[in-house]
Amino acid sequence: MTTSTHQTQIIVDSDVPLVRIVREFDAPPEKVFRAHTDPELFALWTGPNGYQVRIHHFDCRTGGSFRYVVAGDGFEGGFRGCFHEVRPSALIVQTFSFEGVPDGVALERVIFEDLGDGRTRLTSTSLVDSFEGRDAFVASGMEVGVREGYERLDDLLTR
Amino acid sequence: MTTSTHQTQIIVDSDVPLVRIVREFDAPPEKVFRAHTDPELFALWTGPNGYQVRIHHFDCRTGGSFRYVVAGDGFEGGFRGCFHEVRPSALIVQTFSFEGVPDGVALERVIFEDLGDGRTRLTSTSLVDSFEGRDAFVASGMEVGVREGYERLDDLLTR
Numbered sequence: 001m002t003t004s005t006h007q008t009q010i011i012v013d014s015d016v017p018l019v020r021i022v023r024e025f026d027a028p029p030e031k032v033f034r035a036h037t038d039p040e041l042f043a044l045w046t047g048p049n050g051y052q053v054r055i056h057h058f059d060c061r062t063g064g065s066f067r068y069v070v071a072g073d074g075f076e077g078g079f080r081g082c083f084h085e086v087r088p089s090a091l092i093v094q095t096f097s098f099e100g101v102p103d104g105v106a107l108e109r110v111i112f113e114d115l116g117d118g119r120t121r122l123t124s125t126s127l128v129d130s131f132e133g134r135d136a137f138v139a140s141g142m143e144v145g146v147r148e149g150y151e152r153l154d155d156l157l158t159r
Numbered sequence: 160m161t162t163s164t165h166q167t168q169i170i171v172d173s174d175v176p177l178v179r180i181v182r183e184f185d186a187p188p189e190k191v192f193r194a195h196t197d198p199e200l201f202a203l204w205t206g207p208n209g210y211q212v213r214i215h216h217f218d219c220r221t222g223g224s225f226r227y228v229v230a231g232d233g234f235e236g237g238f239r240g241c242f243h244e245v246r247p248s249a250l251i252v253q254t255f256s257f258e259g260v261p262d263g264v265a266l267e268r269v270i271f272e273d274l275g276d277g278r279t280r281l282t283s284t285s286l287v288d289s290f291e292g293r294d295a296f297v298a299s300g301m302e303v304g305v306r307e308g309y310e311r312l313d314d315l316l317t318r
Contacts, residue, residue, distance in 0.1 A: 014293040015289075015290070016175065016176055016288055016290070018287065018288060020308075060215050062224075063223075063224030063241055064221030064222075064241075065223075065241065075163075075240075080243075081222075081243060082222055082224070082241035082242060082243050083241060084240060084256070084264055085256075085261070085264075093254070093264050094245040095241070095252070095254060097243070097244075102244070103284055105243055105244070105252050105266065105268075106220040106266075107254065107264065107265075107266075107286065107288075125288070127266065127286065127288050129175055129177060129284070129286050130174075130175065131174070131175070131265075140312065147308070
């Protein structure tokens with residue numbers, strides 16, 4: 001159970017095929033960053049409730065790469081990408097694709113912004129090469145997975 | 160000196176911040192692909208005439224990464240990225256950035272299309288997150304570097 005009242009904002013850009021997700025956390029950037037780069041922590045909070053994340057490999061450093069499998073509710077699918085740049089407690093730039101749609105590759109940027117008082121604003125953007133692809137991604141129900149995942153991340157950050 | 164009559168087409172997309180470069184080569188996909196994945200060959204043809212390419216690392220496989228330095232005519236700059244997917248003789252999906260503008264990261268896709276009779280059509284797309292960034296890239300004089308690089312690649316492919 002989460003006691004957080006933070007809202008997850010999902011903003012569809014009007015000019016370019018990009019989605020921007022903004023969320024605040026009651027933890028400092030170092031801790032939010034670690035939950036994104038440590039594979040054991042990442043697997044605990046990523047994805048919708050009731051799904052399991054199995055890490056295949058996850059080397060979150062500049063030039064590294066990742067692959068994990070999400071399973072639950074009759075679904076099982078792999079997700080993979082490479083890390084273009086990882087700046088500690090500040091920025092992750094990476095690629096991302098679902099193996100079910102291997103040519104639908106996104107360029108993602110996660111920004112960790114220090115709000116002071118042990119709080120962080122996380123801004124995550126996802127850029128693809130068509131508005132149709134972007135809108136299909138938004139319509140896929142990703143919102144539930146993002147919101148539920150961030151609620152589990154809230155809980156993880158209180159430990 | 161090149162005897163090729165192939166034109167390099169550089170097409171600016173009107174809907175999304177993407178540039179598409181199309182060029183044919185008188186060599187089969189396997190050979191054009193190898194000139195993109197073998198660091199020693201890559202360094203021979205990449206960039207404008209009169210510039211040297213020094214490979215720092217270049218591991219062109221799914222999950223690998225690269226960095227190289229281009230130097231000449233008073234300029235010296237690093238370029239880097241990671242390889243999201245490498246499908247032999249068919250496709251390379253990668254990130255790309257110039258270290259002088261570290262936050263200007265592009266998602267690039269290089270498609271090797273077999274035209275038969277030992278010929279290949281190469282289509283290279285570069286996607287960024289703003290039209291301003293895309294237009295600045297096109298206006299930077301990249302066209303000369305691309306055209307001269309592909310002319311040197313023509314020569315390399317005849318060896």
